[in-house]
Amino acid sequence: MKKTLLAAVLGACVISAPAMAEETVKLRVVGQPLATGLIQKNVEQPFFETLQEKTGLPLEVNYKPLDTTGIKDVEELRVLKSGMFDLVSLRLSQVSRDEPTILGLDLVGLSPDYKSGRIVADKYSKVVDARLQERFNTKLLGVWPFGPQVLFCNHPIASLSDVKGLKVRVYDQNLAQFVESVGGIPVPLGFGDVHQSLALGVVDCAITGPSSANSAGWPEVTTHVLPLAFQMALNGYGVNLDTWNKFTPEQQVTLQGAFDTLVDDIWTYSEELFDDAGRCNVGATPCDTGTSYKLVGVQVSDSDKALLSNGVKEVSFPTWSEVCDKTNAQCSADWKKVLGESVGF
Incomplete structure (x- = not known):
């Protein structure tokens, strides 16, 4: 009797297990x-x-x-x-x-x-x-x-250094510190508020990806784009x-x-x-995924690239690690262990 009862219980378990796994x-x-x-x-x-x-x-x-x-x-x-x-x-x-x-x-x-x-x-x-x-x-x-985040301005620029004194839309503190380090005035703004802010002069420049900018119509209210990749x-x-x-x-x-x-x-x-939105924004072809505009495409110089690259060790890592280590004691040490060698630490 006991053996029969045990077998019945085990059988019920076996039958019910797949049903549990298939529950929506x-x-x-x-x-x-x-x-x-x-x-x-x-x-x-x-x-x-x-x-x-x-x-x-x-x-x-x-x-x-x-x-x-x-x-x-x-x-x-x-x-x-x-x-x-x-x-x-x-x-x-x-x-x-x-x-x-x-x-x-x-x-x-x-x-x-x-x-x-x-x-x-x-x-x-x-x-x-x-x-x-x-x-x-x-x-x-x-x-x-989303892809490399680049600079759009409704003010003539020829290099990164030309943002000095300009109000630049940013979306995180790390980017804000870097903009400040090159003389710009960082202004935190949500993505949905940027188009109007550019149109009204609340900001002079803003940073986002070429495709997102194209979809949101930023080239309608800007004149220049510097395709320097600040972040991904x-x-x-x-x-x-x-x-x-x-x-x-x-x-x-x-x-x-x-x-x-x-x-x-x-x-x-x-x-x-x-790649495609970068062409669309300056009126180049082919332009398959966005609206064609006529922004002035600013040539990225070697000095701009060097300024941004050096910014990792001089600005963005020190700024971030100070904040991060306060909440996570191993934060900067873990980062250096995984990525430090690639940027020269």
Whole structure:
């Protein structure tokens, strides 16, 4: 009798285990803002809308762009930690206010091109992931770029030094310190406020990627563009660990693989957009993804490149490490261990 009862219990467990693994997981997803342009529209949103079909995982995905949720980008890590949303397309520069370790991915001058940016992202994302898991109950699924952030001005410029005395829109403290170091006046502004601020003279210049600027119409209210890559504007996908742990180990491998492919696709598409939008903004051809404008394209000089490169050791790293080490004692030491050699530390 006892043997029969035990066999029945074990049999019930075996039968119920697969059912538990196949229970539908509801993913409440916050994406990039609609205003950021083509990566959100053409790559990110279609990925989430077809994620269940492509992976075969038991998912129910509810995707909402950030600017339709009422949530501010600076709140994204708090939203993830609280469980209000399960997965967020993190705007890393903005959320670095809550976790300064993140900004080590994208210090001003660290990544002058896509190749170096990908190396930095692949190496340092492991450090960021460990920190997010520890403090925000969040797993980092991947890191990708909007692309090199360049300078748009409604004031004639011929080099980086010409921003002296000009008001320049910035989006994080690291960039603000660098702009200040070359004589500019940093003005923190959200992306959605920049077009009007340029038009009204609240700022003279602003920094963003060529494609985002094109999508938002910045060339309508500017005259010059200096294509010097200040930062890569890295972003990432974070998932709440409680949600992640609802999946079996095999399902986690499948889901991570889907995000690995997405991240690779965005790196490729971002570079294509950067090249094309760079042509569109100055009226060159081909211009396939944006609106053609007639900005003056300023030639990047060797002295501009040197000024930016030297800025890592002289401005952006010291500025960031002082802040980061206050909340994470190993912050700058971990960064130097992973990336220091590449910039001459």
